[in-house]
Amino acid sequence: MTSLLIVDDEKLAVAGIISVLNRDKLHISQIHSAYNINQAKEIFLKQPVDVMLCDIEMPSGSGLELLDWVNNNYPGTVSVILTCHADFEYAKKAVQLNSLDYILKPVPPHELEAIVKKAIEKLHEDQAQAQLSIYGHYWFQNQPLLIERFWLDVLNQNIEPDSDAISRAAIERNIPLHDAVVPILIVFQRWHSEVNHAGEQAMKAAIRNAAEFFVNSIQENSVLLSLGTDEFLAIVPATSDAKPAIRQLLKSCERFIGDCHRYYKCDLCIYLGEDVVPRNLAEMVKNLKGLEENNVAYYNRVIHFNSFKPANQQLVPPNMQLWSAMLLGNAVEEVIQEAIHYLNGLVELSAMNVENLTHFHHDFLQMIYYLLTEKGVMARQLLSDEQSLALSKKANRSLADMIDWIRHIINKAMSFLGTIEEAQSVVERTKEYILRNINKELTRESIAGHVFLNPDYLARVFKKSTGVTINDFILNERVNIAQELLAKTDMPISAVAAHLDYMNFSKFSQMFKNRTGFNPIKYRETSKRLQAKKVK
Structure with missing residues (x-):
């Protein structure tokens, strides 16, 4: 609906105009009247005016002056001049305004x-144009986000993977769509040194900016998407008249990796896909992610989808029985080098992937467990410390992480085996643990767990070294x-029993009598009597 203002110093003229206008036909909701410029301005200040019909000559000022004021303050109002004067200068000025x-x-x-209908149509055209201008400004401001959202929808198949569907979506969103594109997956791998959270966020933002410059240097209108905190996907146009050469792409990717390594002190890999039509983009990116997930061998490399050929031959497992024997012979560094040589051989065969690295991890861990178990060591407890668990968890991520884990687990296992070769060392640590916990519940299992040995193996070593069983040693110490507490203190006998982890007084009394020949009460009385005689 439209609001109309009629400005004329002749009240009859105003009434005549109002009477002849068909408000319903013209969709006019309100008609306002003013008989001079000041009244007209007051109406503008109080409520919106869509169309103004205005006389020129009025007592308090010219209608052209009012038109100029309206243009400056309410440019959305459509104005029409009505006058009795066929003056060229008036007409010229009205056109200018x-x-x-x-x-x-x-x-x-x-x-x-x-003429009123024409003015209303002009009003609607102007409003529509203004709305389009707003939409255009919004699209221009948000164009990068809209383009990114479009390609993410293509990748996630929120848009049906069909050429017509993708084309329609591009047209609806006003997104430039190319006949073919080359996907380039950029994956951050690691920093060269420790970086705090704030520093990491700032550096990754800088890497993204550098990546945007990099992809646009390859080809104009390229798009860079964030697929996570450590992954970017570049989508490079590959139309027939502007298809980037593979050799050029490889060089550009290698240069970008070198710049990141040099200036941002980090490692990353780039996975270069084939040129595909948009409907096949999701499948190609899935293939590139497969390459990334299986890349456990390389840092700072460009891996081209077409050039990667996995090995087909049957893999020969390493001779871990030989390695186990070598470790027993204390050939620690030789085994580490043998393991590294085997893993590097998998890389040369293009067979180094997550699956094969995981199999190696399991087999090597099994070898270490067997070696330790044969020596009576409880491997699970020995290797369940925080550092060992963290290194084991990371071992399957990369060749470098696997080598770090191999060095750690071999050195830790062999170092411990060296200590248990000296039985006295194990026995002394066992005694120390017992004495430190003599007032707590002690079992063969808890004691053996403290020194990482099998309970039966520890029992044999302890008896051989001391001549008594672990249980007898505990009872003797208790x-x-x-005896000390009964003879030298007034502590109640029940408290003495509880102090030594005997909650049952009868059981304590029986144990004490079996070991000393006296029950606790008789022993205290006898000790006190003997002490009294010594004093006399």
Whole structure:
């Protein structure tokens, strides 16, 4: 609906215009009247005016002055001049002030209705144009985000993987669509040194900016998408008249990797896809991600999808029985080098992938467990410390991580085996643990777990070294402490028993009598009597 303002110093003229206009036909919701410039301005200040019909000559000022004021303050209003004066200068000035028309009074009713209709149509055209301008400004400001959202929808198949569907979506979103594109997956791998969280965020933002410059240097209108904190995907146009040469792409990718290595102190890999039509983009990116997931051997490399050929031959597993025997012979560094040589051989065969690295990890761990178990060591407990677990978890990520884990686990296992070769060392640590926990519940399993040995193996070593069983050693030490407390303190016998982890007084009393020949009460009385005689 439209609001209309009629400005004329002749009240009869205003009433005549109002009477001939068909408000319903013209969709006019309100008609306002003003008889001079000041009244007209007051109306503008209070409510919106869509169309203004204005006389030129009025007592308090010219209608042309009002038109100039309206243009400056309410440019959305469509104005029409109505006047009794066929003056060329007036008409010229009205045109200069963007008046839609210059009409001489009196105006026949059908002409008046036609000019108002024309003004309303002009109003709607101007409003539509303004809305388009707003949309255009919004699209221009958000164009990168809209383009990124489009390609993410193609990758995630939110848009049906069909050429027509993708083309329609591109047209609807006003996105430039190329006949073919080359996907380039850029994956961050690691920093050269420790970086705190804030520093990492800043550096990755800088790497993204560098990546945007890199992809646009390859080809104009390229797009860079973030696929996660450590992955970017470049989509490079590959139309027939502007298809980047593979050799040029490889060189550009290698240069970008070198710049990141040099200036940002990090490693990354780039996976270069084939040129594909948009409907096949998701499948090609899936293939590139497959290459990335299986890349456990390389840092700072460009890996081209077409050039990667996995090995077909049957892999020969390493001779881990030989390695186990070599470790028993203390050939530690030789085994480490043999393992590295085997893994590097997988790289040369293009057979180094997550699956084969995981199999090696399991087999090598099994070898170490067997070696330790044969020596009576509880391997699971020995290798369950925080550092060992962290290195084991990372081992399947890359060849470098696997080598770090191999060095750690071999050195830790062999170092411990060296200590248990000295039985006295194990026995002393066992005694120390028992004495430190003599007032707690002690079992063969808990004691053996502390020194990472099999309970039966520890029992044999302890008996051979001391001549007594572990259980007898514990009982002897508890009796010695009980004798001291009974003879030299007034601690209740029940408290002495509880102090030595005997909650049952009868059981404590029976154990004490079996070891000393006296029950605790008799032992205290006898000890006190002997001490009294010594004093006398």
